[in-house]
Amino acid sequence: MWENRDVSAALAAWDFGAAFRLIRQITSLRQEDMSAITGLSQSFLSTLESGTRRLVNIDKIINVLQQMDVPPHIAPIPIPGSAAPNGLQTRGAQPTLIPAPAWENPLDIAKRLSATTASNVDPATVALLEQGVADLVDRYETEGPLRLAPEAVDFRNFVQDRLDGRQPPRQREALFRLAAQASGLLGYMAVNAGREALAEAYCAEAEQLAKEIADHELIMWTYGTRSLNAYYAGHYDRAVHWADMGLAIDPTHPQAIRLQANGLARALGKLGDRAGAERAIAAAEDLSSQHTVSAGLTSCISFEPYGRARTLANAATVHVALANAPRVLGYADQIDELVEQSDSAWSQALVRLDVATALLAGPRPDVEHAMVLGRQVLEAGGGPPIRSVVQRAGELHSQATEWKDVAVVREYADTLRSWQSAPQTRELAKSAKMSHPTERRRGAADAAHGRPGRLPSHPSTQHQ
The missing domain is CATH 1.10.260.40 (lambda repressor-like DNA-binding domains)
Known part of the structure; x- marks a missing residue:
């Protein structure tokens, strides 16, 4: 007390x-x-x-x-x-002198200073750990979550061991940032591996660690990953919620590009909110022009702001949900060369699957072209198995069910079954949430007539 x-x-x-x-x-x-x-x-x-x-x-x-x-x-x-403070003991009116505390000697002071500034990690180790995070990001799209996750877990545990020791404030802040980034990467990997609960737990940990050091950019990135997790789980209202939470921190920050394009726009597209989705895409493109961002295809897991090509790839996905084939093809044409030149098999697969799905929409569906594109993706492998590729390949098949007796559709279905028979792909297929084709067409038709079927009760456009 x-x-x-x-x-x-x-x-x-x-x-x-x-x-x-x-x-x-x-x-x-x-x-x-x-x-x-x-x-x-x-x-x-x-x-x-x-x-x-x-x-x-x-x-x-x-x-x-x-x-x-x-x-x-x-x-x-x-x-x-x-x-009393002056070293006198007062008993009634007769004060008596008591001994003053002994002074410390210089050695005592030196020992205390050494203990206070001692650290179990030096700046060189911190620099190597920062390079380790960059290495995980660089290798992610070629090796995938199932291969890299064990290495990321080891990295996170190593950082935690250092945090359990003592460091000066600057090095401790750097370790908190590294721990938050490692948890964030594991959260993103868990999303791609179809581990929804685990992804949410990792993201919550990353967010709390980032808040401890007031790293708002990393907090916004974490909200984007939570939005992505909710999106692939089919919880589109929650995806919008997490995107809005991130945008509320700073709607003008470069990290807001990802929140607008990958978080808000795609979820609103799934909800049939055409106007809201298009406003979010426009906001993302406007932010891209205001900030210095890469023109190329940035890594999907990168902590850097979204590059312009990745933003446009997300815009194409939005218009797939809205059954607007011309817009899908238009965005795909803009980024086609960059996608083909990139090392990202995932991006190549996802853009082609978006184009294939869009070709089935509209008054004159091009079923043969769509199925050929789909088979090309599956025969190329689509990169290390991840949930988004598995889910969109399945949605393409679901969208083509009304032409199930057409030869090219049967061939795609056979190729899909063979592709999904691999153990890792089979597990992801079980977790993937597929949109039913009739629901997709109904939602798109509602959107076309200004009647979104499920509008979230949130200020989805307050950050535009």
Whole structure:
């Protein structure tokens, strides 16, 4: 109780009412208990605590301090019978000298300083760990979550071991950022592996660690990953919610590009909110022109802002949900060369599957072209198995069910079954949430007539 700074400050200011109120809160004493201890009436205590009266009588103050055993070093006046700050022991009117505390020697001070600034990690190790995060990001699209996750877990545990030790503030902040990034990467990997609950747990951990060091950019990235997790789980309202949470931090930040295009726009497209989805795409493109972002296809898991090509790829996905084939093809044409030149098999597969699905929409569906594109993706493998590719390949098949007797559709179905028979792909197929074709067409038709079937009760356009 006496170590509480507010109690000490109240006594130093002679504000005994505030001191009594704080002491009662700390100790759970009642006013009648405090009255019995101090000898003051309960009614007088009540007026002191309310601030309507002050305790100014020196004799009463000394008696209260004695009855409460207030330590001399925080008492506002010397208390008879206790050690005063000047080293005198007052007993009645006869003060006696008591020994002053011994001074420390320089060695004692040096030992304390060494213990305070000691660290179990040096700046060179921190730099190597930062390079380790960059390495995981660079290798992700070629090796995939199932291969890299164990390495990322080892990395996260190594950082945690360092955090359990002691470091100066700057190195500790760097370790917190590394821990948050490692948890964020594991969250993203869990999304792609179809592990929804695990992804949410990793993202919640990453968010809390980032908040400890006030890294708003990393917090926004984490909200984007939570939105992605909800999107692939089919919880489109939740996807919008997480995107809005990230945008509320700073709607003008470069990280908002991802939140608008990958989070808000795609989820609103699935909800049939054409106007809201198009506003979000426009906001993402506007932010891309305001900030210096890569023109190429940035890694999907990167902590850097979305590049322009990845933003346009997401815009194409939005218009797949809205059954707007011309817009899908238009966006795909803009990024076709960049996608083909990239090392991202996932991006190549996803853009082709979006185009294939779009070709089945509209008044004159091009079933043969769509199925040929789909088979090309599956025969190329689509990169290491991830949920998004598995899900869109399945949705293409679902969208083509009304032409199930057409030869090219049967061939695609056979190729899909063979592709999904691989153990890792089979597990992802079980977790993938597929849109039913009739639901997709109904939602798109509603959107075309300005009648979104499921509008979320949220201010989805407040950040535009």
